Amino acid sequence: MNKENTSRLPVMSGKRAHTNSTDGEQQQPAQKKMRKVEVEPSQRFRPAASVAPPRRPVAVKAPVKPLRPTGAATVAAAPARGDQRRPVAAVAKATAAVSRRPGWDLKGKVSDMEAKVQNYQSKVKTVNQENECLKDSIAKVQRRTADIEQENNGLRRRLGDCEKELVKLATVKDDLEHTTKERDGLQKDLSKLTEEHKVLEGLRDHLESELRNIQTQLAIQTSALGRCQDSLKESQELARNLEETVARQREELHLGEMERRKLHNTIQELKGNIRVFCRVRPLLTGNQSDILHIQLPPHDNKALTLAKMEESHTGRTTDTQKSYNFSFDRVFGPRSSQSEVFEEISLLVQSALDGYNVCCFAYGQTGSGKTFTMEGGEQEELWGVIPRAVQQIFKSAKALSEQGWQYSFTASFVEIYNETLRDLLYKGKPNKRPEHEIRKVSNNEITVTNLTYQKVNNEDEVHNLIMLANQNRSTARTCMNDHSSRSHSVFQLDIEGENTARDSKCKSMLCLVDLAGSERVQKSQSQGERFKEMTAINSSLTNLGIVIAALANKDSFVPYRNSKLTYLLQNCLGGNSKTLMFANISPEEESFSESLNSLRFASKVNDCVIGTASANKK
Numbered sequence: 001m002n003k004e005n006t007s008r009l010p011v012m013s014g015k016r017a018h019t020n021s022t023d024g025e026q027q028q029p030a031q032k033k034m035r036k037v038e039v040e041p042s043q044r045f046r047p048a049a050s051v052a053p054p055r056r057p058v059a060v061k062a063p064v065k066p067l068r069p070t071g072a073a074t075v076a077a078a079p080a081r082g083d084q085r086r087p088v089a090a091v092a093k094a095t096a097a098v099s100r101r102p103g104w105d106l107k108g109k110v111s112d113m114e115a116k117v118q119n120y121q122s123k124v125k126t127v128n129q130e131n132e133c134l135k136d137s138i139a140k141v142q143r144r145t146a147d148i149e150q151e152n153n154g155l156r157r158r159l160g161d162c163e164k165e166l167v168k169l170a171t172v173k174d175d176l177e178h179t180t181k182e183r184d185g186l187q188k189d190l191s192k193l194t195e196e197h198k199v200l201e202g203l204r205d206h207l208e209s210e211l212r213n214i215q216t217q218l219a220i221q222t223s224a225l226g227r228c229q230d231s232l233k234e235s236q237e238l239a240r241n242l243e244e245t246v247a248r249q250r251e252e253l254h255l256g257e258m259e260r261r262k263l264h265n266t267i268q269e270l271k272g273n274i275r276v277f278c279r280v281r282p283l284l285t286g287n288q289s290d291i292l293h294i295q296l297p298p299h300d301n302k303a304l305t306l307a308k309m310e311e312s313h314t315g316r317t318t319d320t321q322k323s324y325n326f327s328f329d330r331v332f333g334p335r336s337s338q339s340e341v342f343e344e345i346s347l348l349v350q351s352a353l354d355g356y357n358v359c360c361f362a363y364g365q366t367g368s369g370k371t372f373t374m375e376g377g378e379q380e381e382l383w384g385v386i387p388r389a390v391q392q393i394f395k396s397a398k399a400l401s402e403q404g405w406q407y408s409f410t411a412s413f414v415e416i417y418n419e420t421l422r423d424l425l426y427k428g429k430p431n432k433r434p435e436h437e438i439r440k441v442s443n444n445e446i447t448v449t450n451l452t453y454q455k456v457n458n459e460d461e462v463h464n465l466i467m468l469a470n471q472n473r474s475t476a477r478t479c480m481n482d483h484s485s486r487s488h489s490v491f492q493l494d495i496e497g498e499n500t501a502r503d504s505k506c507k508s509m510l511c512l513v514d515l516a517g518s519e520r521v522q523k524s525q526s527q528g529e530r531f532k533e534m535t536a537i538n539s540s541l542t543n544l545g546i547v548i549a550a551l552a553n554k555d556s557f558v559p560y561r562n563s564k565l566t567y568l569l570q571n572c573l574g575g576n577s578k579t580l581m582f583a584n585i586s587p588e589e590e591s592f593s594e595s596l597n598s599l600r601f602a603s604k605v606n607d608c609v610i611g612t613a614s615a616n617k618k
């Protein structure tokens with residue numbers, strides 16, 4: 001640089017002045033170059049400035065200015081180009097003058113020499129000035145250099161910082177890549193979410209439209225609800241009125257029921273507490289019109305005539321027809337159905353639910369149709385009194401439950417065979433049958449020891465018990481009827497009713513009795529065990545007649561205990577009961593005398609008026 005500066009100095013050395021003073025124009029490029037040199041550093045730093053923040057070097061402002069004065073000084077201090085050439089020309093002139101001066105002209109020569117010295121002094125002065133200027137320039141350049149170095153150091157530090165930053169940026173780049181990946185992933189997620197969002201928006205729109213529909217429906221329903229509530233209020237009001245009406249009608253019904261019971265009882269009393277029905281069995285074979293000896297008046301269902309031609313004992317008189325007229329509460333002919341028969345006794349059965357003891361028994365010779373009347377056949381239309389009575393009892397109990405009556409039923413089925421009691425509901429081993437005794441307990445109630453008293457809740461349960469009883473029933477063969485029953489069977493249903501709302505209770509029993517055959521001993525041709533059976537049967541039936549007669553006569557003593565049958569039926573036959581007797585007769589002519597016998601017995605019973613029944617009420 002010094003070399004450059006040296007070579008580009010704006011001032012010519014004395015020697016050069018001598019050698020190059022001929023061409024003053026050569027100095028100008030040197031001056032231009034010098035300006036250029038001073039400007040270049042700042043220009044060179046510009047690219048760096050473009051990297052680093054633009055920090056303008058301090059030296060840029062200063063350097064140009066002093067150089068101009070230098071140049072100017074050079075121009076001012078130094079002689080003008082024309083002037084610079086003048087000393088040289090003067091020297092040359094002086095030289096030429098010297099050379100031209102004659103040797104003797106010393107004075108001229110001295111004056112030339114002095115001019116020369118002056119010229120050189122002026123040059124020295126100019127050079128010194130330039131030298132000072134240059135020193136200033138050098139100092140400035142040095143300061144500038146220092147500044148530049150300083151700046152350079154700053155830039156290096158900055159470069160270092162930048163490198164560090166670059167390293168950091170490399171990490172940042174990694175982070176950026178990672179972040180970019182994450183961003184890509186997030187963008188994918190975002191696009192997915194955007195899709196989902198779109199779907200959800202669609203769904204939302206759909207739901208919103210549904211919501212609007214629902215809201216519309218809700219509004220409709222709300223208004224309908226309002227209407228319903230109004231109508232509910234009206235209905236509640238109506239229901240209250242109806243409830244009051246129902247309560248009033250219940251009261252009326254109860255009073256009506258009480259009235260009905262009273263009237264029913266009055267009717268039963270008017271009919272008599274013991275009633276006798278006669279039933280003629282149809283012929284089992286042949287035409288019913290062949291029954292000639294039993295005459296039933298067509299318009300009187302209460303009369304019956306037994307007619308028989310009697311031969312003259314002497315043979316002198318003609319045969320005479322002997323007629324036996326009977327009158328009963330009702331006479332059923334051979335064509336009467338089971339339902340017709342039951343219709344007549346259903347009112348009596350109803351009395352049992354009203355708290356009256358009811359007894360219904362079938363009397364007649366073997367094979368006359370007692371069992372058929374009481375039990376009947378398997379088919380419902382052939383059902384006899386017992387199944388029909390049970391059906392009616394449970395039906396009526398159910399109907400009365402609506403009026404607050406609750407009933408409980410207990411069934412027992414006992415057989416009296418040869419004056420011995422047998423439990424027909426017994427389920428144990430035959431050889432372990434217990435013995436039974438009839439006992440009178442408190443309230444004059446009759447009970448049988450060791451007997452099965454089975455609680456029943458419905459018709460079916462009773463039917464099952466009847467089937468069990470039939471299996472247990474003792475049957476014996478006789479020459480008159482293969483399956484004739486040689487025993488009395490007594491089905492008893494104890495009824496207890498309670499109406500808690502009315503604080504009413506009632507207790508009664510329904511006895512349905514299928515008596516053993518009533519035929520006379522000699523006709524049955526029985527012997528031995530059979531004879532004993534017949535005697536016992538006849539004895540108990542005779543006692544039944546005696547008891548009924550005693551009751552009719554209002555005897556102070558009624559011999560109930562003379563037979564097991566009357567003892568067992570004591571409460572059903574007494575004053576506090578309603579009794580119905582079926583007199584069953586066979587249609588065959590050979591049964592004439594047995595039929596006559598039965599009808600006579602029935603007639604006697606029919607003539608009896610047994611006290612006034614009263615309901616067992618609390």
Ligand SMILES: Nc1ncnc2c1ncn2[C@@H]1O[C@H](COP(=O)(O)OP(=O)(O)OP(=O)(O)O)[C@@H](O)[C@H]1O
Pocket residue numbers: 280281282284334364365366367368369370371372373481483484485486515516517584
């Ligand atoms: N009204 C009737 N209609 C049709 N068949 C009847 C009628 N009455 C009785 N019978 C029939 O007559 C036969 C004898 O009747 P049932 O067994 O009822 O007589 P019974 O008096 O009970 O005899 P027993 O004293 O021996 O038990 C049976 O076959 C029965 O089906």
